[in-house]
Amino acid sequence: MNIKQWPDEQKPREKLLRQGARTLDNAELLAIFLRTGVVGCNVVDLARLLLKEFGSLRALFEADIAQFTAHQGLGPAKYVQLQAVLEMSRRYLAETLERSNALESPQAVRDFLKAQLRHEPHEIFACLFLDAKHRVITFESLFYGTIDSASVYPRQVVRRALANNAAAVILTHNHPSGVAEPSQADKMITEKIRDALALVDVRVLDHFIVGSGEPYSMLENGWIS
Structure with a gap:
């Protein structure tokens, strides 16, 4: 009909x-x-x-x-329209997060990170840099490819934190497989970055792993002390 x-x-x-x-x-x-x-x-x-x-x-x-x-x-026209809709959604979520305290809006953080990373076919390690009131300064993708201790450099994270005058950082990376469970390598990377940032008085608030469902919080699950 x-x-x-x-x-x-x-x-x-x-x-x-x-x-x-x-x-x-x-x-x-x-x-x-x-x-x-x-x-x-x-x-x-x-x-x-x-x-x-x-x-x-x-x-x-x-x-x-x-x-x-x-x-x-x-057709191509529909593809272009869809990409525009998806990008507007990402920017809307970014603006929503920028207007709030990240720690007071954990779901806004999760929604933003899903929009940024869940569709990526390869692993990306990124940082959400925050000011002293835990408001978002900027989001930066820093490392690409297989995320392990050999490919993620704490010095670069420290450099970008200082450049952004950040007081705190939320770390994140995606698992294209869809499984958001952290590995021992994820824990080691988190600890190395946390220790490096501590030297310049920048706190690591959490490390989210983005898979097919809700992002996994290493803080909430006891992986960050």
């Missing part, structure tokens, strides 16, 4: 306006983004088909342009 023939309460756009975006499922949200279906398939059915083909909404978001446009109903 053509979506125009549906009752208003079932149409995604009308449902969003009446009940709010949170009441829509992934297919309905994706249908609003797609706007139109294809011959023989209305936009909601197309959205459901795409979610089945990709496996998840996240997989669709993380697809490169070749993977994205290989699917029916998705």
